[in-house]
Amino acid sequence: MSNVTLGKSNTKNQTVITWVDEMTKLCKPDRIFWCDGSVAEKETLTAEAVEKGILIKLNQEKLPGCYYHRSNPNDVARVEQCTYICTESKEEAGPTNNWAPPKEMYQKLYQLFDSSMKGRTMYVIPYLMGPPGSPLTKVGIELTDSIYVVLSMRIMARIGNVAYEHLGQNNDFNRGLHSMLDVNPDRRLICHFPQDNTILSIGSAYGGNVLLGKKCLALRIGSALARKEGWMAEHMLILGVESPAGEKTYVAAAFPSACGKTNFAMLIPPAHYKGWKIWTVGDDICWMKPGADGRLYAINPEAGYFGVVPGTNSKSNPNAVKTIARDTVYTNVALLPDGDVWWEGKDGPIPKECLDWKGNKWTPDSKEKAAHPNSRFAAPMTNNPALAPEANDPKGVPISAIIFGGRRASTMPLIFEAFDWIHGVYVGATMGSEMTAAAVGGLGQVRRDPMAMLPFCGYNMGDYFRHWLRMRKLSQHPPRIFHVNWFRKDEQGNFLWPGFGENMRVLKWIVDRCHGRVAATESPLGWVPRMEEFDLANLDGFGPEQFSKVQAIKADEWKQEIVSQEELFINLHATLPKELIFERELLIARL
Ligand code: GTP
Ligand code: SPV
Ligand code: MN
Numbered sequence: 001m002s003n004v005t006l007g008k009s010n011t012k013n014q015t016v017i018t019w020v021d022e023m024t025k026l027c028k029p030d031r032i033f034w035c036d037g038s039v040a041e042k043e044t045l046t047a048e049a050v051e052k053g054i055l056i057k058l059n060q061e062k063l064p065g066c067y068y069h070r071s072n073p074n075d076v077a078r079v080e081q082c083t084y085i086c087t088e089s090k091e092e093a094g095p096t097n098n099w100a101p102p103k104e105m106y107q108k109l110y111q112l113f114d115s116s117m118k119g120r121t122m123y124v125i126p127y128l129m130g131p132p133g134s135p136l137t138k139v140g141i142e143l144t145d146s147i148y149v150v151l152s153m154r155i156m157a158r159i160g161n162v163a164y165e166h167l168g169q170n171n172d173f174n175r176g177l178h179s180m181l182d183v184n185p186d187r188r189l190i191c192h193f194p195q196d197n198t199i200l201s202i203g204s205a206y207g208g209n210v211l212l213g214k215k216c217l218a219l220r221i222g223s224a225l226a227r228k229e230g231w232m233a234e235h236m237l238i239l240g241v242e243s244p245a246g247e248k249t250y251v252a253a254a255f256p257s258a259c260g261k262t263n264f265a266m267l268i269p270p271a272h273y274k275g276w277k278i279w280t281v282g283d284d285i286c287w288m289k290p291g292a293d294g295r296l297y298a299i300n301p302e303a304g305y306f307g308v309v310p311g312t313n314s315k316s317n318p319n320a321v322k323t324i325a326r327d328t329v330y331t332n333v334a335l336l337p338d339g340d341v342w343w344e345g346k347d348g349p350i351p352k353e354c355l356d357w358k359g360n361k362w363t364p365d366s367k368e369k370a371a372h373p374n375s376r377f378a379a380p381m382t383n384n385p386a387l388a389p390e391a392n393d394p395k396g397v398p399i400s401a402i403i404f405g406g407r408r409a410s411t412m413p414l415i416f417e418a419f420d421w422i423h424g425v426y427v428g429a430t431m432g433s434e435m436t437a438a439a440v441g442g443l444g445q446v447r448r449d450p451m452a453m454l455p456f457c458g459y460n461m462g463d464y465f466r467h468w469l470r471m472r473k474l475s476q477h478p479p480r481i482f483h484v485n486w487f488r489k490d491e492q493g494n495f496l497w498p499g500f501g502e503n504m505r506v507l508k509w510i511v512d513r514c515h516g517r518v519a520a521t522e523s524p525l526g527w528v529p530r531m532e533e534f535d536l537a538n539l540d541g542f543g544p545e546q547f548s549k550v551q552a553i554k555a556d557e558w559k560q561e562i563v564s565q566e567e568l569f570i571n572l573h574a575t576l577p578k579e580l581i582f583e584r585e586l587l588i589a590r591l
Contacts, residue, residue, distance in 0.1 A: 006041055007033040011126070011164050015171035016141060020124055023143050023177055026110060029117035034124045035150060037160020042151070049147045055329070059339030065327035068335060069148055071206045072183045073358055076332060077374045078208045078215065078257075078439045080455050084191045085220065087459070094460030095571045105191055109200045112187060116179040116202070120145040125153050126163035129213050129222075129287075129301035134394035136231065136287045136299050138222070139167045140174035142212045146205050149178060152329055155304040155378045157213045174198070174221060176212035180205045192216060194224035194458050206331070207306060207376060218285045218301045220458035226287070227459060227467045230474060235452040236286035237265035238298050240388050240397060241511050244275025249511045252286045252298055252479070253403035254428065254452040257438030258374070260405070260486055260499075262307040266319035266386055269504040272538050276504070279388035280319070280381070281397055283307065288399060294476030297396035302381070308438070309333050309375045311345040316500045319386045320377075321347070328379040332357040334370035343371035373437035400514040405484040406433030406449065411557040412485035414497055414550045415506050417513055417520060417527040421472040424481025426583035427526070429465050430565045434487075448568040462575025469577055482510050483526070488550055496550040498542060505535045524590035525553060558591050 011017065011034070024032060035041060046067065049055040055067040085093040086102040093099035100108075123144050130137030141163075142153060153159055167173055176199040181187055188203030199216045201209055208215035222233030236252040243249075255261050265283040269276045282300025291297040307320060309330065314321050324330075334342040335355040342351050356362040357372040381387055390397050404427055406412065412432075418424035428451040435442040439455060448454070450461060457464050472478055484506055486499040509529050512518035520527035528551060531544055565584065569576055 003040060003044075006044060010034045010036050010161070013164065013167060013169060016167075016173070019141075019175060020143065024122060026113050027117040027122060027143075027145070027177075027179060028115045029120050029122035029145065031121040032124060033121050035126065035154075035159060037154060037162065042154060045147055045150055049151060052147070054148055055151070056335070057339070058330070058341060062338075062340050063325065063328070067329050068333070068341060069329060069331045070357060070359060071332055074185050075183050075204050075206045076372050077206065077437060078455065079185070079188060079190070079204065080439050081441070082188045082190055083455065084189065085458055086191055086193050087195065091574070092459055094462060094575065096454060096457065096461045100191070102193055102195070109189065109191060109202065112181065112189070112202050113177065113179055113200070116181050117145045121147075123147070123150045125150055125159055126161075126167070127153060127157040127159040127213055128163045128166055129157060129218050130299050131392045131394050132158065132162055132166060134299055134396065136289055136396065137166060137301070137394070138174065138217065139163050139172070140176055140213050140217050142176040142178060144178040144210070146178065146180050146210065148205060149210050152211055152306075152378045153213065155327075155329065155380050156211055156302055156306060158303050174212075174217050176201070176217065178202070178210050178212060190216065192220045192458055194221055197221060197225075211306065214285070214302065214306065215456055218287070219453070219456035222287065222458070223453070223456070223464065224458040227463070231287060231289035232296075232467075232471060234286045234288065235284065235456050236402070237261040237283050238281035238286050238300055238397065238399070239265050239267070240279035240281060240390065241507060242277040242279060249400050249514060250281065250298070250397040251401040251403060251507070251510065252288070252399050253405065255405045256407065256433040256436070256449045256452040257455070258308050258436035259407045259433060259452070262305060262320065263317050263500060264503060266317055266323075266384065267504055267507070268318055268386075268501050270501055270538065273504055273508070278386060278504070279390070280384055280386045281388045281391050288396070290471070290475040291398065293398075295398040296475050296479060298399050299394075299396040300391055304378055304380045305384075306376055306378050309377050310343045310371050310373055312343070313345055313347045316345070319384055322385050323383040324377045324379045325383075327383060328377050330375070330377055332372040332375035334362060343375060344369055399479045401482055401510050402479045403482045403484055403510065404428045404431050404451065405486065406431050407436070407487040408432060408434065408446070408485050409487060409489040411554070411561050412483070412488065413525070413528065413553060414486075414488065415482065415484050415509065415529060416523060416525045418481040418483070419526055421478050421481065422469060422579050423526065423583055425465060425468045426580050427481060427483050428468070429580055430568070432561070432564065446564070448565065450568070460575050462572045462577065465580060466575070466577045469579055480514055490549070496546065498539070502539065509534055523553060524558075524587065555591060562588060
């Protein structure tokens with residue numbers, strides 16, 4: 001598209017035009033910019049963002065195509081307290097979600113949105129969640145007054161005409177309206193209206209609050225649609241394991257925010273796994289549906305990674321290091337004098353001096369971290385050397401295993417396998433994890449985070465569990481279900497398990513289980529590896545003794561664990577499927 005038409009109206013879909021018109025009358029922007037996803041558009045908007053100081057151009061020799069952004073220090077993570085599911089009844093949203101009646105919330109929000117874009121441009125971003133041509137793919141349109149959101153969305157989703165082509169003259173698209181307003185936590189709301197396929201987000205300019213395709217559409221609205229339409233929308237990475245013989249096995253894994261999905265999805269096996277290769281299909285979100293052959297087929301609806309920066313280095317995640325070396329937007333990391341970026345846990349020396357994520361001078365003596373713990377990169381998935389070609393396959397990939405995992409300093413062994421699907425649903429439903437910097441508040445506390453979906457399930461959590469149970473009946477060949485914990489610690493507070501690339505050893509056992517190639521021992525929690533069949537070769541300082549420690553099932557810890565599950569079960573009692581109560585009884589009987 002030539003520059004003459006840049007930003008001009010570019011759709012004939014009357015429903016879209018009418019809706020944009022209505023929202024324009026409400027928000028009263030000075031200008032409307034219709035995005036088409038072109039390279040010319042990217043260049044124009046990037047230049048504008050730099051000129052306005054929203055982005056800083058990084059050292060282009062070191063980081064070609066990379067830019068830097070600082071968010072408002074009051075706006076650095078998802079805010080669960082400000083996130084609402086607005087269904088007709090409170091029961092539909094369930095006790096784990098904030099709820100408000102749709103009418104009331106629309107009224108309140110429309111007051112806030114009234115004139116919110118005066119003096120600003122409203123960008124119209126048509127986007128696809130999913131590869132073009134997939135039956136699972138959905139269309140969203142996000143209206144936003146943030147150029148940073150536009151430039152991030154074009155990394156995170158397939159934006160532009162590809163979305164209008166998928167939509168045609170249809171009116172089936174998600175309506176997303178976002179305004180930064182004055183970025184004030186008192187006027188910050190992220191509201192979902194599943195019955196209208198609508199999202200209204202105001203008062204934030206960061207991450208999952210404003211990149212509406214991600215947590216809002218792909219998970220909260222997505223999960224509600226999935227239940228209605230017979231599929232699953234999950235907070236899961238998807239990866240493919242290729243054996244030296246070329247056998248490909250796909251697994252999906254649900255770990256809560258900042259608990260290792262991106263790292264696991266990009267894993268590079270240890271040296272002695274010659275010929276084994278891990279392919280990334282997705283690092284955060286998984287949409288799955290039973291195929292004609294009775295297996296679950298999964299797509300990654302996203303096109304980029306919005307990943308945690310701190311701790312990323314060539315030892316922990318070499319593929320991520322390559323992925324974020326170009327065409328990446330960095331948010332809230334530290335800035336070096338030469339226009340390079342830095343963060344805690346980066347390769348190389350600690351800088352003598354830099355600007356921290358707030359723009360203040362930082363030295364190694366500073367008490368605060370240079371990069372915010374939830375600083376993030378937005379990078380296109382096509383930069384990933386391990387990107388699975390299937391990431392663009394409209395059919396998706398058949399899933400052989402689902403892996404649940406939390407961040408647990410105690411109690412949870414490194415690996416076990418559920419006895420069957422229903423037991424696996426119980427294991428996922430009762431998952432616990434220490435809270436991380438990905439959301440505001442409660443850092444380090446263990447909370448129940450069912451299927452890593454506590455902040456993302458768009459309806460009643462009890463009904464969500466029932467939907468999981470129902471999916472067993474819709475798929476003749478369901479995946480096996482596993483639970484992992486990379487984060488168990490010893491008495492001194494050191495991680496017992498080396499993690500990262502070494503997680504391949506656990507993955508290998510999982511893959512072998514899926515293909516019926518390895519036996520297992522029955523434990524109270526589920527099937528566990530036999531020591532002699534778990535690969536401990538070439539693992540420095542980690543032998544059978546350490547393996548026993550990391551796999552230990554301690555009666556006192558498990559008594560506590562089961563008691564702490566009680567709170568969730570009581571909270572959900574009105575809709576909790578009885579299968580889960582029985583599973584709990586069975587676990588108590590086994591312990
Ligand atoms: P979201 O993007 O918030 O959904 O996070 P995520 O689940 O993708 O988490 P990510 O892979 O970004 O990892 C988060 C943090 O966990 C980083 O600081 C990692 O260094 C750390 N981490 C990841 N894998 C491991 C592991 O195997 N062992 C240990 N000890 N830490 C890990
Ligand atoms: C998460 O918190 O799980 C994320 C980051 O992936 S955000 O997009 O902010 O939700
Ligand atoms: Mn996530």
